[in-house]
Amino acid sequence: MAxxxxxxxxxxxxxxxxxxxxxxxxxxxxxxxxxxxxxVAGLLLARGGVKxxxxxxxxxxxxxxxxxxxxxxxxxxxxxxxLYHEFARIAHRRVEGxxxxxxxxxxxxxxxxxxxxxxxxxxxxxxxxxxxxxLAKAGENDSNFDLRMGVEAASLIWDGDRVVGLRARNSTVxxxxxxxxxxxxxxxxxxxxxxxxxxxATLELRAPLVIAADGRWSKARxxxxxxxxxLPSTIDVxxxxxxxxxxxxxxxxxxxxxxxxxxxxxRDGHVQIARLIPKGADARLRAEGIDELxxxxxxxxxxxxxxxxxxxxxxxxxxxxxxxxxxxxxxxGLLCIGDSAHAMSPLGGVGVNLAVQDGIAVARILAEPLxxxxxxxxxxxxxxxxxxxxxxxxxxxxxxxxxxxxxxxHGHRPIRPPAPxxxxxxxxxxxxxxxxxxxxxxxxxxxxPDFARREEPTFDGAR
Numbered sequence: 531m532a533x534x535x536x537x538x539x540x541x542x543x544x545x546x547x548x549x550x551x552x553x554x555x556x557x558x559x560x561x562x563x564x565x566x567x568x569x570v571a572g573l574l575l576a577r578g579g580v581k582x583x584x585x586x587x588x589x590x591x592x593x594x595x596x597x598x599x600x601x602x603x604x605x606x607x608x609x610x611x612x613l614y615h616e617f618a619r620i621a622h623r624r625v626e627g628x629x630x631x632x633x634x635x636x637x638x639x640x641x642x643x644x645x646x647x648x649x650x651x652x653x654x655x656x657x658x659x660x661x662x663x664x665l666a667k668a669g670e671n672d673s674n675f676d677l678r679m680g681v682e683a684a685s686l687i688w689d690g691d692r693v694v695g696l697r698a699r700n701s702t703v704x705x706x707x708x709x710x711x712x713x714x715x716x717x718x719x720x721x722x723x724x725x726x727x728x729x730x731a732t733l734e735l736r737a738p739l740v741i742a743a744d745g746r747w748s749k750a751r752x753x754x755x756x757x758x759x760x761l762p763s764t765i766d767v768x769x770x771x772x773x774x775x776x777x778x779x780x781x782x783x784x785x786x787x788x789x790x791x792x793x794x795x796x797r798d799g800h801v802q803i804a805r806l807i808p809k810g811a812d813a814r815l816r817a818e819g820i821d822e823l824x825x826x827x828x829x830x831x832x833x834x835x836x837x838x839x840x841x842x843x844x845x846x847x848x849x850x851x852x853x854x855x856x857x858x859x860x861x862x863g864l865l866c867i868g869d870s871a872h873a874m875s876p877l878g879g880v881g882v883n884l885a886v887q888d889g890i891a892v893a894r895i896l897a898e899p900l901x902x903x904x905x906x907x908x909x910x911x912x913x914x915x916x917x918x919x920x921x922x923x924x925x926x927x928x929x930x931x932x933x934x935x936x937x938x939x940h941g942h943r944p945i946r947p948p949a950p951x952x953x954x955x956x957x958x959x960x961x962x963x964x965x966x967x968x969x970x971x972x973x974x975x976x977x978x979p980d981f982a983r984r985e986e987p988t989f990d991g992a993r
Contacts, residue, residue: 557583557737558900562683566882567868568743569665570889576675577982578897587682587701591659598658599879602970604886605650612984621798622656623780632952642962643970686753693863695736739905740864748870754861761853765939768805770846776833782879789941790826806939812848851875860910872921877931880924890976920972927968
């Protein structure tokens with residue numbers, strides 16, 4: 531048995547009681563979670579000859595995601611997969627840089643994507659459900675790619691200290707016995723899985739590797755007892771939409787001040803808005819009344835003044851902002867990627883790009899051992915070490931963004947870059963390539979492996 535760095539109490543699968551028979555299916559790899567990390571990893575592994583199943587608890591991807599930014603390195607991946615021209619047909623907006631207001635009231639360019647030597651030196655704002663549907667459709671005709679919607683991972687299956695599979699159930703069954711997403715598990719201790727009452731909808735899936743791509747509240751990570759290092763954040767986010775035909779700038783930069791800070795994401799027929807609020811202030815701000823929120827939106831975005839009356843608190847969702855990183859991303863037989871390994875805040879829109887790159891790295895490093903039917907902790911450790919430099923660089927950059935934005939959220943001072951940073955970027959504009967590189971590509975560039983690449987389809991009249 532391969533070595534593991536995290537101590538666990540040895541246990542066999544017979545420790546979890548079951549009173550009804552479940553069908554067992556076997557794969558080369560099981561992925562829990564059909565977000566960007568899970569879908570990208572699944573599609574690329576399948577193209578590499580790995581028999582993979584991806585479980586997504588929702589019936590479809592049509593939801594208001596918090597991350598609609600597609601970064602330059604992800605656009606390059608779509609090129610490599612032969613999917614870029616199909617993506618280009620999706621309604622999207624281009625963002626060529628990230629700006630903030632300087633001390634003199636002028637715009638300061640913090641990150642200039644056009645300085646990157648890439649085929650698509652810009653970021654796009656596109657509905658994440660369209661992006662995920664595009665990737666899912668690309669795998670439809672691949673016999674190795676099995677995407678199961680409406681199926682949720684319920685608990686891991688253990689053989690001693692090794693994960694050998696998981697139990698899953700239809701999401702309608704899971705909804706009958708909901709569990710709190712933010713139940714904390716003591717760091718370094720394996721949590722006992724929920725006791726499942728077997729039903730005809732219960733599935734037992736086994737594979738040499740289970741990949742947890744189930745988000746920042748990862749149940750698999752908690753059950754495996756993987757410790758999480760929390761990073762500071764003093765903000766939460768209100769998330770809501772306004773139906774409007776108004777035209778707003780294509781920007782992902784926060785706007786406003788004096789405790790009224792927003793990020794607006796323009797979409798066809800509506801605008802998705804995030805209001806940054808002090809952590810724990812949800813109840814207090816709701817008690818101030820809906821008119822305060824409506825007035826703050828109109829003040830920050832005068833283009834929306836005629837539409838703010840449509841905002842209602844029933845449609846305002848709270849996002850508990852967490853920034854954290856698992857100290858170790860794996861145990862024997864289980865690997866965490868995406869938000870389950872490193873949760874980012876919404877600021878900068880970096881989470882999707884990191885998740886996609888994790889998925890690429892999975893295919894590059896693990897496809898061959900998965901085809902051979904054996905993945906040890908050495909390979910899993912190698913993947914974590916490869917992804918750590920980019921993850922830490924983005925965490926550092928995002929920490930700087932938080933230091934600029936959080937004082938404005940708490941009403942202390944306007945959103946301003948530090949004076950030395952402002953002077954450097956305005957005096958030496960070429961330096962804007964550095965934050966653009968970290969945000970748009972990362973420290974370690976991830977390319978689709980050769981086995982996953984496809985030529986773009988040609989059409990009549992195409993040149």
